Amino acid sequence: MRLKVKDVDISVPGMYIAVLHMEEAEHLDIFASDRIRISKGKKSIVAIVDISESRKGIGPGEIGLFEEVLDYLDVKNGDSVNIEVERKPESIAHIKKKLKGMELNKHELDEIVRDIVANRLSDIERTYFVSACYIHELSLQETVNLTNSVVEHGGKLDFKKKYVLDKHCLGGLPGNRTTMVIIPIVAAAGYTIAKTSSRSITSPSGTSDTMEVLAKVEFSIKKIKEIVKKTNGCMVWGGTLDLASADDRLIRVEKPLSIDPEGIMVTSILSKKKADGATHVLIDIPVGKSAKIQNEKRALRLKKKFIEVGKRLGMKIKVIVTDGNQPIGRGIGPALEARDVLAVLQGGGPEDLKEKSVYMAGLLLEMAGVKEGLKKAREILESGEAYKKMKEIIKAQEGRPEIKIEDIKLGKYKHEVVTKKSGKVKHIDNELIAKIARVAGAPQDKMSGVYMNVRLKDKVKRGDVLYTIYAKSKRKLEFAQDIVSSSGVIEVK
Amino acid sequence: MRLKVKDVDISVPGMYIAVLHMEEAEHLDIFASDRIRISKGKKSIVAIVDISESRKGIGPGEIGLFEEVLDYLDVKNGDSVNIEVERKPESIAHIKKKLKGMELNKHELDEIVRDIVANRLSDIERTYFVSACYIHELSLQETVNLTNSVVEHGGKLDFKKKYVLDKHCLGGLPGNRTTMVIIPIVAAAGYTIAKTSSRSITSPSGTSDTMEVLAKVEFSIKKIKEIVKKTNGCMVWGGTLDLASADDRLIRVEKPLSIDPEGIMVTSILSKKKADGATHVLIDIPVGKSAKIQNEKRALRLKKKFIEVGKRLGMKIKVIVTDGNQPIGRGIGPALEARDVLAVLQGGGPEDLKEKSVYMAGLLLEMAGVKEGLKKAREILESGEAYKKMKEIIKAQEGRPEIKIEDIKLGKYKHEVVTKKSGKVKHIDNELIAKIARVAGAPQDKMSGVYMNVRLKDKVKRGDVLYTIYAKSKRKLEFAQDIVSSSGVIEVK
Numbered sequence: 004m005r006l007k008v009k010d011v012d013i014s015v016p017g018m019y020i021a022v023l024h025m026e027e028a029e030h031l032d033i034f035a036s037d038r039i040r041i042s043k044g045k046k047s048i049v050a051i052v053d054i055s056e057s058r059k060g061i062g063p064g065e066i067g068l069f070e071e072v073l074d075y076l077d078v079k080n081g082d083s084v085n086i087e088v089e090r091k092p093e094s095i096a097h098i099k100k101k102l103k104g105m106e107l108n109k110h111e112l113d114e115i116v117r118d119i120v121a122n123r124l125s126d127i128e129r130t131y132f133v134s135a136c137y138i139h140e141l142s143l144q145e146t147v148n149l150t151n152s153v154v155e156h157g158g159k160l161d162f163k164k165k166y167v168l169d170k171h172c173l174g175g176l177p178g179n180r181t182t183m184v185i186i187p188i189v190a191a192a193g194y195t196i197a198k199t200s201s202r203s204i205t206s207p208s209g210t211s212d213t214m215e216v217l218a219k220v221e222f223s224i225k226k227i228k229e230i231v232k233k234t235n236g237c238m239v240w241g242g243t244l245d246l247a248s249a250d251d252r253l254i255r256v257e258k259p260l261s262i263d264p265e266g267i268m269v270t271s272i273l274s275k276k277k278a279d280g281a282t283h284v285l286i287d288i289p290v291g292k293s294a295k296i297q298n299e300k301r302a303l304r305l306k307k308k309f310i311e312v313g314k315r316l317g318m319k320i321k322v323i324v325t326d327g328n329q330p331i332g333r334g335i336g337p338a339l340e341a342r343d344v345l346a347v348l349q350g351g352g353p354e355d356l357k358e359k360s361v362y363m364a365g366l367l368l369e370m371a372g373v374k375e376g377l378k379k380a381r382e383i384l385e386s387g388e389a390y391k392k393m394k395e396i397i398k399a400q401e402g403r404p405e406i407k408i409e410d411i412k413l414g415k416y417k418h419e420v421v422t423k424k425s426g427k428v429k430h431i432d433n434e435l436i437a438k439i440a441r442v443a444g445a446p447q448d449k450m451s452g453v454y455m456n457v458r459l460k461d462k463v464k465r466g467d468v469l470y471t472i473y474a475k476s477k478r479k480l481e482f483a484q485d486i487v488s489s490s491g492v493i494e495v496k
Numbered sequence: 497m498r499l500k501v502k503d504v505d506i507s508v509p510g511m512y513i514a515v516l517h518m519e520e521a522e523h524l525d526i527f528a529s530d531r532i533r534i535s536k537g538k539k540s541i542v543a544i545v546d547i548s549e550s551r552k553g554i555g556p557g558e559i560g561l562f563e564e565v566l567d568y569l570d571v572k573n574g575d576s577v578n579i580e581v582e583r584k585p586e587s588i589a590h591i592k593k594k595l596k597g598m599e600l601n602k603h604e605l606d607e608i609v610r611d612i613v614a615n616r617l618s619d620i621e622r623t624y625f626v627s628a629c630y631i632h633e634l635s636l637q638e639t640v641n642l643t644n645s646v647v648e649h650g651g652k653l654d655f656k657k658k659y660v661l662d663k664h665c666l667g668g669l670p671g672n673r674t675t676m677v678i679i680p681i682v683a684a685a686g687y688t689i690a691k692t693s694s695r696s697i698t699s700p701s702g703t704s705d706t707m708e709v710l711a712k713v714e715f716s717i718k719k720i721k722e723i724v725k726k727t728n729g730c731m732v733w734g735g736t737l738d739l740a741s742a743d744d745r746l747i748r749v750e751k752p753l754s755i756d757p758e759g760i761m762v763t764s765i766l767s768k769k770k771a772d773g774a775t776h777v778l779i780d781i782p783v784g785k786s787a788k789i790q791n792e793k794r795a796l797r798l799k800k801k802f803i804e805v806g807k808r809l810g811m812k813i814k815v816i817v818t819d820g821n822q823p824i825g826r827g828i829g830p831a832l833e834a835r836d837v838l839a840v841l842q843g844g845g846p847e848d849l850k851e852k853s854v855y856m857a858g859l860l861l862e863m864a865g866v867k868e869g870l871k872k873a874r875e876i877l878e879s880g881e882a883y884k885k886m887k888e889i890i891k892a893q894e895g896r897p898e899i900k901i902e903d904i905k906l907g908k909y910k911h912e913v914v915t916k917k918s919g920k921v922k923h924i925d926n927e928l929i930a931k932i933a934r935v936a937g938a939p940q941d942k943m944s945g946v947y948m949n950v951r952l953k954d955k956v957k958r959g960d961v962l963y964t965i966y967a968k969s970k971r972k973l974e975f976a977q978d979i980v981s982s983s984g985v986i987e988v989k
Contacts, residue, residue, distance in 0.1 A: 012553045013504060013515055022506055029940050036752040060505045099753050127752045130620045134627030259529040259620045260592050447522050
């Protein structure tokens with residue numbers, strides 16, 4: 004059957020969608036969510052069908068194509084394409100099997116991942132898979148197989164070294180920019196540590212957002228290899244590398260219900276490490292009332308899982324469970340965090356950020372066989388070697404190595420939140436602090452965010468400043484202030 | 497925030513969708529699947545946000561609206577609308593609760609149904625609900641509460657009679673047009689039986705499709721009441737009545753995986769009966785290898801559930817488990833089935849269709865307190881009273897009461913499938929028979945379908961006709977023949 008292309012003019016990432024009018028669908032005896040193969044010349048693609056019952060829009064004889072399909076086939080409005088009915092992918096049967104509570108084998112999981120990466124599964128079908136993994140937890144072996152498939156069907160880095168170190172922090176503790184202190188320490192000690200990070204999705208800043216204050220973060224795989232060869236380390240955005248791309252498409256359907264099945268979370272983290280070429284990985288699980296993991300029991304269960312799955316994947320994994328009851332460092336938001344990081348590297352800065360970074364860098368060095376790793380890490384930081392290495396990395400990433408802390412600009416509009424009573428700081432709500440920083444503009448406005456003037460257990464007097472909000476515009480500052488007044492962000496007793 | 501409307505020119509039933517450019521979404525600090533309230537003058541609506549990362553399509557300062565939203569707000573391309581951020585509906589938390597395996601109370605289920613009917617839940621969110629109900633089966637009380645909510649949030653019929661009878665057949669047995677014999681018998685006996693039916697979705701014909709060969713089937717609630725008042729019965733399409741409308745939106749997300757959680761299926765059937773005003777309902781569960789319910793055990797479990805849920809809903813329910821191993825009647829497809837029905841009403845026709853209809857009509861009469869209901873049903877059919885009543889109903893539904901069987905035209909192109917060996921008919925594949933009838937054009941081409949020349953256990957000689965395919969066009973006949981040659985539709989041994 005030949006149909007005339009109509010440009011639908013919107014894009015839906017992660018699926019190839021074609022819209023047919025009801026009449027054409029009836030001719031082909033297909034229904035919404037069935038598949039068709041669309042061909043133009045030598046190019047062809049399998050798309051998921053949406054049925055239009057509309058009076059206008061896509062009419063009989065036409066086929067509406069979303070942007071992803073137009074791009075792939077290189078067709079435009081008015082072009083003629085050929086349509087054939089395709090069978091549903093086999094992976095749908097596997098998803099149904101998992102939904103029934105049965106274990107999936109390596110081949111079945113691989114078909115699911117392959118179809119996700121090829122945009123052959125719809126949102127609804129991926130949601131069924133996530134639901135099934137949420138209720139019928141993935142077994143260790145399923146998690147291993149899933150992770151291997153995700154790595155298989157994505158880009159990979161390979162440094163051909165005995166030790167390629169890496170670290171990961173689970174869940175959004177505001178501030179907590181340890182990565183940017185750890186990488187220079189480990190790299191200065193002579194070990195390879197190629198860190199790819201995400202940009203923030205729901206937090207006020209991701210490592211990539213903060214690093215971007217100092218240097219570029221988007222590079223090709225080739226260029227990343229050069230940076231690491233030159234400096235032993237890097238802090239780049241993983242998004243362009245297409246490492247573990249199946250992952251994004253699962254996360255997309257997890258968001259509406261804020262669901263995060265454990266097996267998929269473990270897969271998501273370890274597949275990226277594996278694709279990064281890591282051999283030894285340190286994982287930090289902060290536990291706290293408003294952290295992602297809220298109790299120690301769950302943290303310990305996860306720890307076991309990470310270690311065992313890592314082992315079967317051929318990676319050595321160490322997990323630390325840390326205090327997640329308050330932000331780490333003083334600044335929250337890209338510029339404020341970059342200031343903290345530079346201060347620590349220059350020998351000052353927030354004590355908690357410094358100590359946590361030294362501790363983690365030390366553990367990483369010990370994983371690579373260094374004796375008294377913690378002592379070594381402290382020496383590297385305090386001697387200025389780490390700062391020197393940071394400047395090398397910033398330079399390699401085409402940034403400004405000589406930037407001074409005071410050159411990092413903060414938002415022009417600021418508001419100090421003061422305590423109405425005297426006492427001790429009893430509770431800090433991480434989620435609300437993050438929300439305030441976001442509404443003030445972070446991470447898009449790099450200079451916006453929150454500076455924590457106090458920490459837990461600090462003694463404060465009526466009128467003391469608890470935290471300071473920075474924003475680029477008066478309007479955003481006011482939005483942020485609205486959240487402050489409506490809720491107890493910091494409790495003083 | 498004010499944005500300029502862009503007409504997206506496609507329609508997605510069951511959701512209100514608005515597309516924002518990434519920049520606007522960042523300003524509002526919202527993500528895909530978050531909610532916004534869109535207002536124009538005094539009208540306002542809550543829509544689900546899709547984020548466009550596209551180079552073209554929806555740009556900054558614009559909002560793309562799907563057809564359903566445009567219609568509701570009565571806005572067009574270039575109009576300016578006002579946007580505010582809305583909280584996610586509470587029902588999402590309830591869905592998550594069910595996903596965790598907890599039982600939902602009346603209020604929680606009601607909020608879910610209300611939000612589904614108001615198009616406030618996305619496909620993904622409804623899929624999570626269906627998954628949860630599939631894996632953590634709905635309890636009896638949950639099913640009762642869900643059904644009551646579905647009835648509550650839809651249209652209703654009410655005949656103010658002690659006995660309002662109804663019947664339902666579970667799952668797609670081809671042919672099986674008993675309804676069109678039962679309704680005239682019961683109505684002729686003086687009982688109210690107002691049957692709303694679906695059109696076929698995946699089968700070669702629904703009762704509405706077949707009835708449409710003889711009369712109109714789309715009427716307003718008011719008109720249906722008039723028809724029933726005049727004749728005691730009706731056979732109309734339920735689609736326009738908006739009875740149990742939450743149901744359609746759940747079915748939409750069940751289809752991709754062909755999943756049918758038992759609780760939702762029971763709700764789906766009983767909510768329509770309740771909304772139809774039924775007091776006494778007979779449910780037929782055909783069991784067979786290629787029927788919807790494949791074993792007796794499952795049929796009996798369902799039977800228990802129907803009866804108990806019906807009781808708590810205030811309806812008296814009787815369930816029969818019948819033979820689903822072959823089609824009922826000879827014709828499959830609207831015209832062929834209508835011929836069978838008229839033949840039975842005129843005293844001839846396929847024996848199995850006649851006997852099953854008399855049996856079911858008899859049980860219905862007995863449920864309404866008639867003694868020796870089966871005998872009574874047979875008398876009404878054989879005396880011609882039922883046929884007379886059918887003509888009354890056809891007339892009331894603005895059809896052709898005096899139509900003769902031979903006036904019902906069949907497809908011009910036909911193909912007889914003959915057996916290559918002699919023996920007994922051992923197996924008939926209902927699904928394949930249905931598929932052949934569909935591909936030949938049923939139900940859209942009313943005159944297309946399959947006529948069964950043999951039944952199970954019939955003795956056949958090499959060269960005897962097993963079944964005949966009718967189609968409107970040569971091309972469709974050829975498509976149907978392709979299926980015949982590739983598979984064992986009827987087994988002779």
